[in-house]
Amino acid sequence: MSLLSVHTIPILEDNYVWLIQASNSQAVIVVDPGDEVPVLAYIEAHNLIPVALLITHHDYDHVDGIKPFLAEYDVPVYGPADELIPGMTYPLSSTEQLSVHADFPSVQVLDVPGHTRGHIAYLIDNCLFCGDTLFAAGCGRLRGGTHEQLFSSLKQISRLPPTTKIYCSHEYTEANLAFARAVEPSNLDVAERQEKVASLSQLGKATLPSHLALELKTNPFLRCHKTSVIGAVKQQVSERLGDEQAVFTALRQWKDKF
Numbered sequence: 039m040s041l042l043s044v045h046t047i048p049i050l051e052d053n054y055v056w057l058i059q060a061s062n063s064q065a066v067i068v069v070d071p072g073d074e075v076p077v078l079a080y081i082e083a084h085n086l087i088p089v090a091l092l093i094t095h096h097d098y099d100h101v102d103g104i105k106p107f108l109a110e111y112d113v114p115v116y117g118p119a120d121e122l123i124p125g126m127t128y129p130l131s132s133t134e135q136l137s138v139h140a141d142f143p144s145v146q147v148l149d150v151p152g153h154t155r156g157h158i159a160y161l162i163d164n165c166l167f168c169g170d171t172l173f174a175a176g177c178g179r180l181r182g183g184t185h186e187q188l189f190s191s192l193k194q195i196s197r198l199p200p201t202t203k204i205y206c207s208h209e210y211t212e213a214n215l216a217f218a219r220a221v222e223p224s225n226l227d228v229a230e231r232q233e234k235v236a237s238l239s240q241l242g243k244a245t246l247p248s249h250l251a252l253e254l255k256t257n258p259f260l261r262c263h264k265t266s267v268i269g270a271v272k273q274q275v276s277e278r279l280g281d282e283q284a285v286f287t288a289l290r291q292w293k294d295k296f
């Protein structure tokens with residue numbers, strides 16, 4: 039039984055803001071309010087009490103709602119020390135354990151650079167809020183970090199317990215699975231997930247959260263050691279692929295053009 043429930047608020051084109059609620063409490067932690075309007079409306083409609091903002095990285099679609107949100111609710115803002123986050127009160131570095139509020143279990147901060155140079159993620163109970171680092175069946179593009187950083191950040195995430203729930207920031211699952219299918223056409227788990235996700239999308243439902251065990255079976259970026267992925271990447275590049283890192287880099291570059 040999880041101690042937490044997580045509310046899903048779609049914002050902008052295809053982003054999600056996550057509201058983490060402790061059991062038997064109206065207190066909520068808000069993750070990455072890129073737009074405050076739908077978040078404030080949701081909080082008011084459900085009589086919730088925001089107690090903190092957790093920010094994963096500095097992109098506008100994660101931070102633009104912070105200042106107007108703070109005008110309504112004066113709460114602490116946690117974010118990556120290495121990035122400029124509006125209104126940030128607690129700059130964080132990796133492996134910190136936070137006590138955000140008495141109603142919540144402690145929050146573990148993970149350093150997951152790659153999409154951006156200072157990107158961090160938050161692990162609360164068995165829920166990982168990973169921003170634009172790991173997506174369902176995909177991963178973030180490079181917008182400041184390096185392939186090496188992103189590869190090692192994804193490795194770090196893949197070592198978490200397989201039951202870890204993955205709350206990422208975008209609804210990219212369907213497009214990501216189309217790429218996963220191109221990389222591994224005979225991966226039956228990918229095919230099965232594609233069907234499930236297509237029916238959810240048709241109903242206009244979120245395909246998230248994911249969980250790590252499913253990502254390990256269907257996300258090509260976590261499968262760069264598999265012969266099927268290595269073989270597919272080899273057909274795309276002319277140079278030799280020395281190691282798993284090289285496979286990952288070539289796979290990310292392939293996805294950029296896909």
Ligand SMILES: [Zn+2]
Binds near residue numbers: 097
């Ligand atoms: Zn981003």
